[in-house]
Amino acid sequence: MAFEKQIRDPEQTKLRILAAAKVEFAQKGLGGARVDVIATRAKVQKRMMYHYFGNKEALFARVIEAVYSDFRDAEAALEIEKQEPIAALQKLVAFTWQYYLENPELITLINSENLHKAKHIKNSQALQKLNRRFVERMRALLERGATAGIFRNSLDPVQVLITLSGGGFHYLTNHHTGEIVYGRKLMTRQAQAARLQFNTETVLRLVCTTEQLLKMEGT
Amino acid sequence: MAFEKQIRDPEQTKLRILAAAKVEFAQKGLGGARVDVIATRAKVQKRMMYHYFGNKEALFARVIEAVYSDFRDAEAALEIEKQEPIAALQKLVAFTWQYYLENPELITLINSENLHKAKHIKNSQALQKLNRRFVERMRALLERGATAGIFRNSLDPVQVLITLSGGGFHYLTNHHTGEIVYGRKLMTRQAQAARLQFNTETVLRLVCTTEQLLKMEGT
């Protein structure tokens, strides 16, 4: 039997499979995604996916891990600890929003992973470490702001982070049903800008002391 | 051929299929759900599902519609328009949170529907009507509060609603990955209570005038 000529590049092959899987899983969820579609899109024999990743779910796990880890790396690169508290917070809100916008797969993938009760990342040491640092950065920022008398005391960094990310995540993940529920386009450029501004305002009003808010209103 | 004895009850049969479908779709998503599982759980011949609903996706659409409509009905029954603005807002935040907690399928079903770009409810007149009233109630509440000098002027009711629901929805939909990300249990009774309080605070700080906030701090 004459086989097609081979071009070998294991690293590229793995990357192509991961990239195709990310798109397919993001688009259809774990249950709806098709291994054949992934292979076709990756321009790879399906067998190679089993060779490098084992099975469909293991591939899914690797996709989730990669996506989360890219997100945290980007956030860490912001170096918000080098800016004054309010600017740092604004920057973080804007970054988070922008990242969601530019990486729509992140959102549907996280939703899929939650549908499966996070079982694919439950034991990832790497992710746990990345995320511990992430919470720590917010804790430090809140403390810095409180010491400066700008932020309220003893705010829970986890609650703030959830509200901060949720203001963007929830808007974007539910924008399809949202447009029906709220009877309005939510993804026009103006609507996006308005949401970022509103969410920034929400977080600032939540975190800043009332005195600080008065000051900023400039009355 | 001797057939099993029949007990006929078309209404009950439809309801049993819907209830079983709600559980299965909520648990596995549209792509992961299995028609056979739904039939078995409903204790109904699979053929009946096709008889009453046409096909898998049409059944999914009916489930989504029912779930949304139940939610809005419950919210409307609150009659927040009969209470003073701050109490009304607190009641709405608490109700929304409680409803999500008691109806966890709602959350995963909405996520599923969004994964499919809301195509199953896009043309539902009934839902659009329900939701228009829902936004209108918030608009009226905000106006009432502003007139009383308690709430800030010209707040966008849609933005407020998204933030209000998102504070609960986002927390709950992502609580599985959240526990890993934040390294903390998020679904203990205490954690739940803390989240409701935090979200109530977030919304109040967002909506109330700064003067009103100062007053409530009682300084």
Next chain:
DNA sequence: TCTTGAAATAACCAAATAGTTATTTATGAT
């Protein structure tokens, strides 16, 4: 009581799907 249409049962099917077996071939180390 008879008729008829809808409700329910039972068995079946073609296509899709995750995963496998078998084979070939490139390449780096010896």
Next chain:
DNA sequence: ATCATAAATAACTATTTGGTTATTTCAAGA
């Protein structure tokens, strides 16, 4: 050069799955 190993190709399969065909039975109205 050759050999061992991993990379890649090709073809196949057992099962699952959404949906259908064929048949039976209940129950309400004439």
